[in-house]
Amino acid sequence: MSTAPCIVGVDIGGTKVACVLADAGGIILARQWQPTRAGEGWQAVVNQLLEMCEAVMQGVSREGIRGIGISCGGPLDSLRGIVYSPPNLPGWDAVPIVRLFEERFGLPVRLENDANATALAEHRFGAGRGTRNMVFMTWGTGIGGGLILDGRLYRGTNDLAGEIGHITILQDGPPCGCGKRGCLEALASGPSIARRARELAGDSPESALWQMTSPEEVTAQHVVDAAQAGDIFARFVLTEAATYMGIGIANLAQIVNPERVVLGTIAVKAGDLVLEPLRRALEVHAWSRVRQVLTVVPAELGGRAQDLAAVCLWLED
Ligand SMILES: [Zn+2]
Numbered sequence: 494m495s496t497a498p499c500i501v502g503v504d505i506g507g508t509k510v511a512c513v514l515a516d517a518g519g520i521i522l523a524r525q526w527q528p529t530r531a532g533e534g535w536q537a538v539v540n541q542l543l544e545m546c547e548a549v550m551q552g553v554s555r556e557g558i559r560g561i562g563i564s565c566g567g568p569l570d571s572l573r574g575i576v577y578s579p580p581n582l583p584g585w586d587a588v589p590i591v592r593l594f595e596e597r598f599g600l601p602v603r604l605e606n607d608a609n610a611t612a613l614a615e616h617r618f619g620a621g622r623g624t625r626n627m628v629f630m631t632w633g634t635g636i637g638g639g640l641i642l643d644g645r646l647y648r649g650t651n652d653l654a655g656e657i658g659h660i661t662i663l664q665d666g667p668p669c670g671c672g673k674r675g676c677l678e679a680l681a682s683g684p685s686i687a688r689r690a691r692e693l694a695g696d697s698p699e700s701a702l703w704q705m706t707s708p709e710e711v712t713a714q715h716v717v718d719a720a721q722a723g724d725i726f727a728r729f730v731l732t733e734a735a736t737y738m739g740i741g742i743a744n745l746a747q748i749v750n751p752e753r754v755v756l757g758t759i760a761v762k763a764g765d766l767v768l769e770p771l772r773r774a775l776e777v778h779a780w781s782r783v784r785q786v787l788t789v790v791p792a793e794l795g796g797r798a799q800d801l802a803a804v805c806l807w808l809e810d
Contacts, residue, residue, distance in 0.1 A: 494807075497559040501550060501600075501668045502606070503542055505565040507531055507581025510538065512545040514553065514803045519618050520699025523549040524800065538631070543597050550598075560601040563732055564610035564799070572654050574604050586742030603806040607631075608655065609646055610802035611794075612639025615755045617805055619793040626751040629792070632659060632738065633713075633758035635670075637676040640749060646809065655746055662737055677741040677768030681734040683713035683759060690716050690730050700726035719762045728766065734759075735767035744788065746779050752786050760791040781805070 504511045513525035525545040526795035530537045550558065566579035574591025576582075594602040598761070605613075612621075612629035621627040625644050631637040634657030640647040647654050659671050666675025667685070679685055694708035701724040706715045719727035742754055760767055768789065775784060794801060 495559045495601075497557050499558050500804045500807040501546055501558060501561040502548065502560060502800060502806075503563040503594075504799045504803055505529070505538070505563065505576075505582070506540065506607075506799070507566070507579070510542055510545070511799065511805065512542060512734050513800045515800070516547040517559075517796055519801050519804065521797075521800055525549055529582075531582055535582070538582070538634075539588070539590065543594070546594070547600065547782060555598070555600060558600055558806045560603060561598065562610070562803035563590060563594065563602065563604045564607045564806070565590070565604065567606040567608075567652060569604060569606055569652060571604050571606070573647060574602065576604070588665060600761060604764075605646075605801075605803075605806050606635035606637075606639075606652060607802060609639040609648065609652075609720055610806060611757075611798050612641055612655075612755075612803040613805035613809065614644055614794055614798050615792055616641045617808060619798070620755040620790050620800055621753055624751075624753045625776065626749065627753045628655070628657075628742075628745060628749065628751045629755045629757070630742075631757040632681070632760055633683050636682050636738075636741075638745075639788060642749060657741055660741060662740055664713050680737040681741070686713040686716050686730060686734045686759075687711050689733065690727070693726070693730065695725040700724055702727050713759065715763070717759070717766070720763065722765050731763060731766055732770040735770040736774045737775050738767070739771040740778050742771070743775050743778035743783075746775070746783050746787055747799040750783060750786070752788070753787045754787065755791050756789065761795065 502513045510529045513521050514523040568577040576588045591602045593605050614620045615629050627641040629639045638655035638657040640655040659676045662677050663675035667679045669676035669679035690711045691708045702719040716727045720731050
């Protein structure tokens with residue numbers, strides 16, 4: 494791999510796309526972002542990205558750039574450089590994104606799913622620094638994961654390792670967006686927290702939650718806000734979701750024996766309101782020798798994670 498000083502990182506999200514130019518220490522030298530023109534089809538989004546990349550590379554010679562990293566929601570094929578049909582990018586079907594970028598810029602290009610790329614970023618620059626075995630889990634609209642094992646990203650056979658949101662927690666549980674039932678994501682994601690509050694609304698007419706919003710419009714953010722203000726019902730709903738999350742992490746920890754689990758958005762926003770019940774569930778469902786070496790912490794990079802995720806693809810061997 495080249496030791497050129499700069500790296501281009503491309504983050505493809507359903508609502509926002511961004512390109513950055515960074516150095517190998519993770520310092521962002523230039524940045525462009527735009528709302529994703531997702532409704533206009535994949536060509537429009539790719540053209541958006543190519544233009545933004547061109548802009549962040551302005552004034553930098555090609556020899557000064559190590560490569561371009563692309564972070565995108567899966568499913569995708571990291572080896573062949575193809576993005577299949579991410580749920581947040583309608584109309585994407587086998588888009589050869591790596592080839593399109595290589596042809597345009599004449600630079601080497603790497604593609605990785607966003608949870609894996611963020612795992613690399615939290616491992617190098619965030620809450621997973623200094624660990625050899627780390628699991629990163631997104632915890633928001635969906636629940637995804639990235640495994641760093643023996644210091645390296647573990648992708649599995651076809652890029653599906655770490656899909657912890659879709660382990661089955663409850664037989665015949667609520668339906669999941671993936672088509673199964675009772676997945677961790679169907680029990681503990683942001684939309685699942687909102688759904689649970691809605692389901693139980695009739696039992697909790699006194700909750701402060703229903704002064705903030707209606708059962709039809711409740712979101713996980715409302716539940717976190719009400720819980721932080723001390724509302725017992727909102728705390729109950731969060732505790733239930735966090736307990737499922739703890740069971741999922743316990744199952745994973747029994748398999749990969751990590752030293753750290755780094756948790757995304759909901760853990761960052763709700764802190765101990767979810768971390769305490771989650772740790773109690775871990776105590777019940779994971780062996781003490783597994784727990785002895787394990788800490789569960791919120792992610793540290795916040796808004797920087799997406800910028801650094803794609804860049805980190807060129808900080809690996
Ligand atoms: Zn599922």
